[in-house]
Amino acid sequence: MNDFCLMKRKEVNAIVKKHNELITGKNSEGCGEYIKHSLLNRLENIEREVNEKLYSNQEISIDSRGKLKEIKNNIREIKDRISPMKNNTAGDDNVELNNKNKEHDLIKNAIDILPKDIRDSVFNRIKNIIEYEPVIGVMGKTGAGKSSLINAIFKGNVCPVSDVEACTRETKEIKIEFGHRSLRLIDIPGVGENANRDNEYEALYKRLLPKIDLILWVIKGDDRAFSADEHFYQQVLKPAGGDKKTLFVLNQIDKIEPFREWDIAHNQPSPSQQTNIRKKEAYLIERFGFTEHPIISVSANEKYNISKLVEEMIRALPKEAKSGVVAQVKNDVKTTEIIEEAKGGFEETVNEALDDIIDHYLPKPIASVAKAAKKVVVQAVKKLWGFVFG
Numbered sequence: 001m002n003d004f005c006l007m008k009r010k011e012v013n014a015i016v017k018k019h020n021e022l023i024t025g026k027n028s029e030g031c032g033e034y035i036k037h038s039l040l041n042r043l044e045n046i047e048r049e050v051n052e053k054l055y056s057n058q059e060i061s062i063d064s065r066g067k068l069k070e071i072k073n074n075i076r077e078i079k080d081r082i083s084p085m086k087n088n089t090a091g092d093d094n095v096e097l098n099n100k101n102k103e104h105d106l107i108k109n110a111i112d113i114l115p116k117d118i119r120d121s122v123f124n125r126i127k128n129i130i131e132y133e134p135v136i137g138v139m140g141k142t143g144a145g146k147s148s149l150i151n152a153i154f155k156g157n158v159c160p161v162s163d164v165e166a167c168t169r170e171t172k173e174i175k176i177e178f179g180h181r182s183l184r185l186i187d188i189p190g191v192g193e194n195a196n197r198d199n200e201y202e203a204l205y206k207r208l209l210p211k212i213d214l215i216l217w218v219i220k221g222d223d224r225a226f227s228a229d230e231h232f233y234q235q236v237l238k239p240a241g242g243d244k245k246t247l248f249v250l251n252q253i254d255k256i257e258p259f260r261e262w263d264i265a266h267n268q269p270s271p272s273q274q275t276n277i278r279k280k281e282a283y284l285i286e287r288f289g290f291t292e293h294p295i296i297s298v299s300a301n302e303k304y305n306i307s308k309l310v311e312e313m314i315r316a317l318p319k320e321a322k323s324g325v326v327a328q329v330k331n332d333v334k335t336t337e338i339i340e341e342a343k344g345g346f347e348e349t350v351n352e353a354l355d356d357i358i359d360h361y362l363p364k365p366i367a368s369v370a371k372a373a374k375k376v377v378v379q380a381v382k383k384l385w386g387f388v389f390g
Contacts, residue, residue, distance in 0.1 A: 001060060012074060018039060019039055019082055040082055041386065044334075051307070052307075054068045055267070103130070106384050107123055113373045113377065118361050126350060129349050129353060134214075134317065135184045135185075137186045138215070154328050173185070202240050212245060214317050219284070220255075221251060221254075226287055246292070247293045250297040253269060253277050253298065254299040254304065268304060269304075277297050310335075319345035322342040346389075347378060347382045354378065
C-alpha cells in the first residue's frame with residue numbers, strides 16, 4: 001500500500017508541474033483548454049484508483065487509510081485550481097460550443113470510411129445515441145433517505161435534504177446537467193399512502209413506466225413494517241409492469257442493530273450488523289418474491305457501498321442509458337467496472353444502429369463492404385467515450 005501511495009503522489013505531482021507550466025506560459029504542447037481537460041481526466045482516474053483502494057473490502061491500516069485520504073483531498077484541491085467554479089458567462093458558453101463542435105468533428109472523422117450515402121444517417125444516429133437523456137424513477141416511503149441517496153450518487157445537490165420534514169411529498173422531476181449531458185430523476189409517489197388510491201397510482205405508473213429506464217425503490221434499513229411496501233409492489237407496480245425495471249436499495253444500514261457497533265475506522269458494518277443485514281435482505285426477498293436484480297444494502301449518510309449500488313444500476317439500465325447515467329455519477333464512486341459496463345453498452349448500441357442503417361439503406365454488394373468497415377468505425381467511436389462521457 002505504501003508503494004501505491006508513493007506512486008499516486010508522484011503522478012499527482014507530475015500533473016501539478018504540468019499545470020504550473022501551462023499557467024506560466026512554459027508549455028509548448030498546444031491548446032491550453034485541451035491540456036486542462038486531459039489533466040483533469042488523469043486526476044479523475046487517479047482519484048478513482050484511490051477510492052477503489054479506500055473503499056474496498058481489503059484490510060487497510062489506519063496509517064495507509066490516512067495517506068489515501070490525504071491524496072484524495074490533494075486531488076480535489078488541484079482539480080479546483082485547474083477547473084475553478086464556472087460563472088454563467090459568454091466565455092463558458094463558447095467553451096461548451098467548442099466542445100460540442102469538436103465532438104461532432106470527431107464523430108465525422110470516425111465514420112469517414114463508410115459509404116458517403118449513409119454518413120449523414122450514421123452521424124445523426126450516433127449523435128442521438130450520445131444525447132440520449134436517461135430517466136430514473138425514485139420511490140419509497142417517507143424517511144427512507146431517497147434524497148440523501150440521490151445526493152450520494154450524483155454530482156451536485158440535486159434534491160433538498162431535510163431531517164425535519166419530507167422533501168418528496170409530491171411528484172417532482174429534477175434534471176441533472178453536467179457539460180452538455182443530462183439525465184432526469186422522477187420522484188414517484190404512492191408507497192405508504194392511502195390504499196384507496198391504488199387504481200389512481202397504477203394508472204399513473206402505466207403512463208410513467210414507458211419513459212423510465214430504471215426505478216430505485218429505497219427501503220429504510222431499520223424499518224420493520226413492510227406491509228405498505230409489499231402491498232404497493234404486488235398490487236400497483238407489478239400490474240403496471242414495473243417489476244423488471246426496479247432495483248431495491250436497503251438504505252441507512254448504519255442504523256441496523258447493533259448500530260453502536262458500526263466500524264468507524266473502516267466505514268463499514270460490524271460483523272454483527274452484517275449478519276442482520278443479510279437476514280433483512282433474505283426477509284425482503286421472501287416478502288416481495290423478486291429476483292430480477294439483487295438487493296443492494298447501502299448507507300447514503302456514511303457513503304458506504306455506493307459504488308456497488310452504481311455498478312448494479314449500470315448493469316440494470318438499458319444499454320442506451322448506461323453512459324448518460326455514468327456521466328452524471330460522482331467521480332469518487334465510479335469504478336473501472338462501472339466505466340467498462342457503460343462503454344460496452346455504448347459500443348453495442350452504436351453497433352446495432354450501424355447494422356440497422358446498412359441493412360436498410362444499402363444494396364447487398366455495398367452493404368457487405370460497409371459491414372467490413374463497420375467494425376473499424378465502432379471501435380473508433382468507442383474511443384471517443386472518454387471525451388464524450390468521461
